[in-house]
Amino acid sequence: MFIFLGGLLLFSSLGTYALWDDEAGTALHGISVCTTGDTGALVGYNLVAFRNGVALRNLKERTISPLQYYVCAPFMKFGPTTSLLARMPFSLIGFAALTLMAFWINRLGLELKVKMIYFLCILMSIPLFLYFRQCRYYSLVLFFELLALFLYRQEKRSRRDLVLLNFALFGLIASNYLAGFALFLAFVSDYVIWERKESPFGLRDICCSALFQFVCCFLLLSVWNPWGTGWGSYIADRGLSLMQRIQLFAWTFRDCFRSELLAFLPCLLAPYVVIKRRDSLLLRALLAVLVIILITSMVSPQVALDQTGVADIRYVISVIPLGIFIAARVILAFSKGRWLWLIGGVLLLQFFNLLNPFRFDRGQGASTSIGFIRELFLPSGDPYRTAADWISFHVPSQASVWVLPDYACYPLMFHAPQAVYAWQLRPEQKDEEQFKNLPDIHFRGVLMPDYIVAFGPVVQQVRQYISQWATQGVRYNEEARLLTFWKDLYRPELFWRTFKPIENFDPNTEAIYIFKKQPWL
Numbered sequence: 001m002f003i004f005l006g007g008l009l010l011f012s013s014l015g016t017y018a019l020w021d022d023e024a025g026t027a028l029h030g031i032s033v034c035t036t037g038d039t040g041a042l043v044g045y046n047l048v049a050f051r052n053g054v055a056l057r058n059l060k061e062r063t064i065s066p067l068q069y070y071v072c073a074p075f076m077k078f079g080p081t082t083s084l085l086a087r088m089p090f091s092l093i094g095f096a097a098l099t100l101m102a103f104w105i106n107r108l109g110l111e112l113k114v115k116m117i118y119f120l121c122i123l124m125s126i127p128l129f130l131y132f133r134q135c136r137y138y139s140l141v142l143f144f145e146l147l148a149l150f151l152y153r154q155e156k157r158s159r160r161d162l163v164l165l166n167f168a169l170f171g172l173i174a175s176n177y178l179a180g181f182a183l184f185l186a187f188v189s190d191y192v193i194w195e196r197k198e199s200p201f202g203l204r205d206i207c208c209s210a211l212f213q214f215v216c217c218f219l220l221l222s223v224w225n226p227w228g229t230g231w232g233s234y235i236a237d238r239g240l241s242l243m244q245r246i247q248l249f250a251w252t253f254r255d256c257f258r259s260e261l262l263a264f265l266p267c268l269l270a271p272y273v274v275i276k277r278r279d280s281l282l283l284r285a286l287l288a289v290l291v292i293i294l295i296t297s298m299v300s301p302q303v304a305l306d307q308t309g310v311a312d313i314r315y316v317i318s319v320i321p322l323g324i325f326i327a328a329r330v331i332l333a334f335s336k337g338r339w340l341w342l343i344g345g346v347l348l349l350q351f352f353n354l355l356n357p358f359r360f361d362r363g364q365g366a367s368t369s370i371g372f373i374r375e376l377f378l379p380s381g382d383p384y385r386t387a388a389d390w391i392s393f394h395v396p397s398q399a400s401v402w403v404l405p406d407y408a409c410y411p412l413m414f415h416a417p418q419a420v421y422a423w424q425l426r427p428e429q430k431d432e433e434q435f436k437n438l439p440d441i442h443f444r445g446v447l448m449p450d451y452i453v454a455f456g457p458v459v460q461q462v463r464q465y466i467s468q469w470a471t472q473g474v475r476y477n478e479e480a481r482l483l484t485f486w487k488d489l490y491r492p493e494l495f496w497r498t499f500k501p502i503e504n505f506d507p508n509t510e511a512i513y514i515f516k517k518q519p520w521l
Contacts, residue, residue, distance in 0.1 A: 067175050400449040
């Protein structure tokens with residue numbers, strides 16, 4: 001029953017929404033892998049060059065851990081590219097993670113009521129399913145984390161278990177450098193403090209494992225190395241101070257509660273349970289959460305805290321399984337095995353999340369579980385699908401389109417690939433070796449685009465540009481206004497998500513606006 005319900009939450013309406021920007025980047029590089037075998041930036045006659053191509057070297061993506069692109073690639077061969085096909089491999093990996101959790105819980109030989117609490121806490125962890133449903137590295141990180149934890153906690157590890165554990169740990173790094181590195185240090189911390197006393201590895205096994213990880217990571221970083229692209233200098237130039245890192249650490253904890261990666265009251269009560277019941281497993285889970293958030297906050301590539309009010313919690317999604325364990329363990333401790341208290345605790349803390357004060361910061365008072373289930377039947381608005389459909393029907397093949405904000409061009413590039421998405425590079429980048437043979441339309445201001453697509457308030461800036469160009473004899477008229485709320489409010493981070501359509505918005509500044517270049521008079 002757990003697997004069936006988990007599958008429903010995982011696969012229902014999986015292709016309803018268009019890919020948002022990071023998802024689209026994964027899918028576009030997946031198409032490149034599918035056609036060339038490498039993470040190229042040229043997809044058809046389009047260029048994938050986020051932030052002026054800061055992640056590129058020799059017109060290839062060489063910054064981000066590449067496993068997600070290679071996982072996505074085979075599904076890009078099945079026909080016309082759709083969000084369903086793009087997300088399917090990652091959701092299948094999420095399903096494998098659910099199956100592993102079910103197998104692990106059943107293998108522990110727990111009482112039926114204890115099993116039920118663990119299963120219910122998993123099913124009511126909506127962020128877990130939201131991250132499983134993305135065309136992004138999230139499900140890979142969570143699957144390899146769970147596999148590594150399962151193998152690490154074996155009482156009698158075989159040689160095969162050790163080999164698989166090493167592959168799981170390397171899979172974490174190949175999925176996402178930062179998330180994998182933080183979780184790896186959490187494993188090391190746990191081993192030094194506890195596991196080496198309870199079930200130590202042999203010296204030979206440790207040396208072989210260290211050599212394996214070093215060689216694999218060296219080979220990986222010799223190709224996909226963020227410090228070998230413009231990304232390294234981009235982050236270094238905008239690096240955070242120590243005080244800002246401390247602020248980011250506090251933000252990350254706060255936003256883990258706001259986005260329900262962790263349950264607030266169970267985490268608050270967990271130290272009491274540790275002391276009262278001498279629960280070493282609960283203490284180890286709490287320490288792992290602390291290490292993951294601390295390491296991530298200290299080395300996160302997040303920049304410019306004054307321009308955002310939230311942490312990049314996508315790098316700490318590995319706390320979700322730990323948060324589920326903490327919540328279930330605390331509920332079991334306080335309920336003392338009584339059925340009514342058990343079910344009441346799960347509903348209060350997990351389903352309705354009523355005792356989490358941070359949930360009100362999102363402006364959503366209703367249960368996240370109810371909101372998500374309702375959304376499966378009544379989806380919210382989708383600006384990228386609306387705009388891509390318009391482009392598919394009205395924009396001629398290879399006509400040029402400039403999209404603002406810049407990140408919004410990638411969902412359109414994936415869903416409406418017949419257009420050429422213009423002006424992703426600065427004009428002075430024409431002299432860079434990797435870009436010198438690209439068509440002029442990719443460089444801002446060199447050739448004027450045929451269409452401009454503006455999402456939301458940025459249209460005010462676009463109208464200023466159009467007024468300036470009109471004095472130079474280049475005229476644009478508003479061709480269409482698509483009355484869909486401009487922002488993609490279906491990302492997995494709950495503080496950026498709504499489960500209801502946005503209906504009352506300003507049609508003059510919060511819709512989607514399309515301008516078309518007019519012929520010369």
